[in-house]
Structures are given as C-alpha cells and as structure tokens.
Amino acid sequence: MTDLSASSALPAVASAPVTHNTAIDDAKPRAGNTATLAQLDLGQAMQVLAVRAPAHAPEWADWLAEIGFLPGEAVKILSRGLPGGDPLVVRIGQSTFALRRAEAACIQVQAPQGREAAHD
Known part of the structure; x- marks a missing residue:
C-alpha cells in the first residue's frame, strides 16, 4: 500500500524544481523596481533590462534578441488578448509584435533611464 500522507509527500514536493510561479508573474511592479514585460499595465512605458530564457x-x-528585445530598447504593451490576456501586443522601438505571456515573462524591464525618460 502506498503512503499518501502529507508527511510522505513533503520531501518530493519540497525538492521539485519550480519552473513557473503565477503569483510572482502576476504581481504589479513597484516604482524603482524591475519587472517582467508580462507584468506591465497597458501603455506603461519601460526599457528592456535583460532577457532570460527558461531552461526548457x-x-x-x-x-527575442533577433526581433529587437535588447537592453535599453523602449517597450510597452499595447493590448492583451481575451480571455486570459494572451497574447500580448507589444511595441519595441518602432516594431509591433504579438508575444505569448510566457515569452513576455522572459523580458526584464525597468523604468526608462536617461534621455528616454525625458521623452515619455
């Protein structure tokens, strides 16, 4: 008979790799912090900080780099698909793309720095 008690399952759960955490991905960015592109509100002007692809x-x-998601580039979400907010319509520089939320979650953004901040 297999032991299905919580205490027997805990070691397996505790050691399982975490690959996606919706609670973190859906949190709204605070002023001065970085966020992912997937977390932004519509029209919120930001700047690409880095791109971090998932292990899978x-x-x-x-x-993402080939289509223009490079550090320093201006970026914002123009619209979200319904239902569920997927895909996202994203403006990067002068180009517009549709990205899945999972792809947008790979893009770290921050408030515009320097000259770009003065033009928003």
Whole structure:
C-alpha cells in the first residue's frame, strides 16, 4: 500500500524544481523596481533590462534578441488578448509584435533611464 500522507509527500514536493510561479508573474511592479514585460499595465512605458530564457526553451533568448528585445530598447504593451490576456501586443522601438505571456515573462524591464525618460 502506498503512503499518501502529507508527511510522505513533503520531501518530493519540497525538492521539485519550480519552473513557473503565477503569483510572482502576476504581481504589479513597484516604482524603482524591475519587472517582467508580462507584468506591465497597458501603455506603461519601460526599457528592456535583460532577457532570460527558461531552461526548457533557451532558444527564446536568441529569438527575442533577433526581433529587437535588447537592453535599453523602449517597450510597452499595447493590448492583451481575451480571455486570459494572451497574447500580448507589444511595441519595441518602432516594431509591433504579438508575444505569448510566457515569452513576455522572459523580458526584464525597468523604468526608462536617461534621455528616454525625458521623452515619455
């Protein structure tokens, strides 16, 4: 007979890798902090800080860089699909793309710095 008690399941759960945490991904960014592109409100002007691809899709980092998601680039969400907010319509520089939330969650953003901040 298999032991299904909470105490027997705890070690397996505690050692399981965490690959996605909706509570963190859906948290709204606070002033002065970084966030992911997936967390932004519509029209919120930000700047790309970094791209971090998930372990299951390392090629996403190269693909996102190829289409313009590079550090320092201005970015904002123009709209979200319904229902569920997927995909996101995103403006990067002068280009517009549709990204899945999982892809947008790979893009770290921050408030515009320097000259870009003065033009928003």
